[in-house]
Every structure is written in structure tokens, then in C-alpha cells.
Amino acid sequence: MLKSSLGLRRALAGAAAVALTSVGGIAAAENVSGLPRQYNLTEPVTEIARQIYDLHTLMLIICLVIFIAVFGVMFYSIYAHRKSKGAKPASFHESIKVEVAWTVVPFFIVIGMALPATKVVVAMKDTSNADITIKATGYQWKWGYEYLAGEGEGISFLSALATPRDQIEDHKGQSKARSETYLVEVDNNVVVPVGKKIRVVTTANDVIHAWMIPAFGVKQDAIPGFVRDTWFKAEKPGIYRGQCAELCGKDHAYMPIVVEVKTEEEYSKWVQAKLTEMKVKQDDPTKEWTKEDLVARGEKVFNANCAACHQASGQGIPGAFPALVGAASVLGPQDGQIGILLNGKGAGMPAWKQLSDVEIASVISYTRNAWTNAGAGADPVVQPKAVTAARQ
Incomplete structure (x- = not known):
């Protein structure tokens, strides 16, 4: 595998920056989000990402050589064999030499590109002997994580966008200063230890998503009903960011991925703290909750999981997501709404079995007591034990 030097990388990145600035007129130092512009690939922090970086550089060099050779010959021919000099057109009709040349030369070019590319692709797909296996499930529009094997087994959580909704909806940027x-x-980072091989198993609950961290050289589709996998081994601690890389719906732009790489000692401490936190937060589904407690808990669950589609006002989005205000499913018997949350409904409403019985009961109770729904329907309070029974 060709190992490009740091100087070559910087030179190519600088050349790209100059070309983009001169051609596109984008000389500003920052983009619209306030982050620095970047004209090259993200700095790699895994061996696979480094191989991809080097492969990208190799392909760029090959393309540059072909560009110079083809256009060099073309411009030379135009200049040296122009009509004003009395040049006569040559005939290459049925020329064996030409036929052989334009077949053999591209063949060797393709082989020169395919061999290193194949080596990198094979390495990317080798997920064997992983130290930790994490399942990443795509939802509209958040990620669910389960630590399936290795240190941390049993940990699970949802990871959603933490940027306040008022900042997103303030298109003029006049609200709080953006970070x-x-x-x-x-709100919840994926945490892994440095120097350990992490296998990521991807799937989806509704539509196609994609789990992508550029610094790791990872981009794997998450497809409903299918299981795919990828892997990475981070070489240094830090926080690395990515996003869903498939157009997955209305809030596709608000589905980030954050992986926090810790030292082995720090990771072990995080695992113990996370397991303890999960045990403390584990609710007893047989407990009888008061209406006030369920509604308060349900409001938090709704804002974190449902407001993106049904809106904080419960009015939904006409033609896309139905309103919950005055909806028959909300004002009718509780069994129907419990079934919808557990099993989904059509293509627009995914199943929410990943939520606990208490969370489902509380969010149902919230929708039945919020807005103008309060006092308008049956079963205003749904206890967790009803959800437990419906799961069986």
C-alpha cells in the first residue's frame, strides 16, 4: 500500500483549496455554520481511515497524471499539427498499434487502481476477533445502542440530538449563541476504549439510515430487516463526530453520531457507572403511578421521541404525520394506542418497543391529558402493567 507523506497530503489539500477558491469564489475562512472550511478528508485516527486517506491520495495522483498526459498530448497536437502549418490529417483506421495501445494502457491503469482499492475494502470488511460488539439501530431520527459482547455487555441507551429545538427553528440565528x-x-455519547477493535452491527427500525464516522473511515448502511457490520480501532482518545449518511426523512439533518474514545481505565470506570445508572433508573412496571407523575414523565418522553413528527403542539404535519389533538387513537380505548406504540402503524409510525413499559405508559398518559385532549376521552391514565400485559 502506497504511504503518502504528510507533505504531499498538505500540498494536495492546499492545491485543492486554491482551486476551489479560484473557481468557486469561496475565499471565506468559515462556512455558514461557523466551522472552519475543510478541503481534504478528515484526519484519520484508525488504520482503515489512514488506508482510505492514502488510497484517495493515490487515486488523485493517478487522475492528475492521466489529466496532464491526455491534455498535454491534445494541446501539443492542436499546436504542432495545425492547418496553418500545412499539417495533413493522419489516418489511424484499423491501426493495430492504436487498438492495442488504447486497450492495454487503460487495463494496466485499472489494475493499478483496483489492487490497492481491493486490499482496503477487504480490510474494511474483516470484523472478526472484535473486543467489543455494539449494535446500532437507526430510528427516525435518533440512534439506539446496545453493547452485545465484551466489556460493557448489557449497556443500552438512545442517543438523540442535544441541540435545543429553539436554536434549530430560529433560522435567523438570533436566539442563543450557537456552539x-x-x-x-x-445527549448520550457512544463510549469505547482506545486501541480495541470495536465491531458495530447496524440495522434500522423504520427506513434506511447509515452509521458514518469519517475519522474512523466507517460508513455502513442500516437497513430495516437486515444486519450489516463494520469495525474500527481508534488509535487515540478523543471525541469523534459523524452523521446519518442516508436521506432518511424530515429530520435527517438532525441525526448526529458522537463516539467518545477513552483510555482503558477510564472506559472501565464508565462501564461501571453506566451499569449502576441503568440499574437505578430501572422502573418497576408493577408500581401504581399517579396521574401527575405519569404525565410529567410522559412529557419528557414525548419531547425526546415524538415531537419531531407530531410537533410539540400535537398538531402533527399535514400529509406526513397525523395530529394527536382530538385523534381517535388517543381519545379511544387504551389498548389501541398501546398496540400502535408497540407494533407501529404503516410506514410512517415505527414500533417503539425499545422504550420501557413505564415510558410507553407515561407518554400515552401525557397525550391523553395534554392540549385539548384533557378530559375528552376514555382511559386518561395508562399504568405500566397494561403495557407489560400487551407485550406478552
Whole structure:
């Protein structure tokens, strides 16, 4: 595998920057989000990402050589064999030499590009002997993570955009000052140890998503009903960001991925703290909750998981997501709404089995007591035990 030097990388990146600036007129130092412009690939922090970086550089060099050779010959021919000099057109009709040349030369070019590319692709697909396996499930529009094997097994959580909704909806940017991580920050980071091979198993709950971290050289589709996998081994601690790389719907732009790489000692401490936190937060589904507690809990669950589609006002989005205000499913018997949350409904409403019985019961109770729904329907309070029974 060709190992390009740092100087060559910087030179190519600088050349690209100059070309883009001169051709596109984008001489500003920052883009519209306030982040620095970047004209080259993200700095790699894994061996696979480094191989991709070097492969990209190799392909760029090959393309540049072909460009110079083809256009050099073309411009030379135009100049040296112009009509004003009395040049006569040559005939290459049925020329064996020409036929052989334009077949053999591209063949060797393709082989020269295919061999290193194949080596990198094969390495990218080798997910064997992983130290930790994490399942990443795409939802509209967040990620769910489950630590399936290795240190941390049993940990699971949802990871959603942490940027406040008022900042997103304020298109003029006149609200609170936006941070450097605007739209690429989440409430729960994926945490992994440095120097360990991490296998990521991807799938989706609704539509096609894609789990992508550029610094790791990872981009793997998450497809409903299918299981794909990829891997990475981070070489240094830090926080690395990515996004869903498939057009997955209305809030596709608000589905970031954040991986925090810790030292082995720090990771072990995080695992113990996370397991303890999960145990403390684990709710007893047999407990009888008060209406006030369920509604308060349900409002948080709704804002985190449902407001993106049904809106905070419960009015939904006409033609896309139905309103919950005055909806028969909300004002009718509880069994119907419980079934919808557990099993989904059509293509627009995914199943929410990943939520706990308490979370489902609380969000149902919230929708039945929020807005103008309060007092308008049956079963205003749904207890977690009803959800438990419906799962069986």
C-alpha cells in the first residue's frame, strides 16, 4: 500500500483549496455554520481511515497524471499539427498499434487502481476477533445502542440530538449563541476504549439510515430487516463526530453520531457507572403511578421521541404525520394506542418497543391529558402493567 507523506497530503489539500477558491469564489475562512472550511478528508485516527486517506491520495495522483498526459498530448497536437502549418490529417483506421495501445494502457491503469482499492475494502470488511460488539439501530431520527459482547455487555441507551429545538427553528440565528458542535451534539455519547477493535452491527427500525464516522473511515448502511457490520480501532482518545449518511426523512439533518474514545481505565470506570445508572433508573412496571407523575414523565418522553413528527403542539404535519389533538387513537380505548406504540402503524409510525413499559405508559398518559385532549376521552391514565400485559 502506497504511504503518502504528510507533505504531499498538505500540498494536495492546499492545491485543492486554491482551486476551489479560484473557481468557486469561496475565499471565506468559515462556512455558514461557523466551522472552519475543510478541503481534504478528515484526519484519520484508525488504520482503515489512514488506508482510505492514502488510497484517495493515490487515486488523485493517478487522475492528475492521466489529466496532464491526455491534455498535454491534445494541446501539443492542436499546436504542432495545425492547418496553418500545412499539417495533413493522419489516418489511424484499423491501426493495430492504436487498438492495442488504447486497450492495454487503460487495463494496466485499472489494475493499478483496483489492487490497492481491493486490499482496503477487504480490510474494511474483516470484523472478526472484535473486543467489543455494539449494535446500532437507526430510528427516525435518533440512534439506539446496545453493547452485545465484551466489556460493557448489557449497556443500552438512545442517543438523540442535544441541540435545543429553539436554536434549530430560529433560522435567523438570533436566539442563543450557537456552539461549535451545533447540530452534531447528542445527549448520550457512544463510549469505547482506545486501541480495541470495536465491531458495530447496524440495522434500522423504520427506513434506511447509515452509521458514518469519517475519522474512523466507517460508513455502513442500516437497513430495516437486515444486519450489516463494520469495525474500527481508534488509535487515540478523543471525541469523534459523524452523521446519518442516508436521506432518511424530515429530520435527517438532525441525526448526529458522537463516539467518545477513552483510555482503558477510564472506559472501565464508565462501564461501571453506566451499569449502576441503568440499574437505578430501572422502573418497576408493577408500581401504581399517579396521574401527575405519569404525565410529567410522559412529557419528557414525548419531547425526546415524538415531537419531531407530531410537533410539540400535537398538531402533527399535514400529509406526513397525523395530529394527536382530538385523534381517535388517543381519545379511544387504551389498548389501541398501546398496540400502535408497540407494533407501529404503516410506514410512517415505527414500533417503539425499545422504550420501557413505564415510558410507553407515561407518554400515552401525557397525550391523553395534554392540549385539548384533557378530559375528552376514555382511559386518561395508562399504568405500566397494561403495557407489560400487551407485550406478552
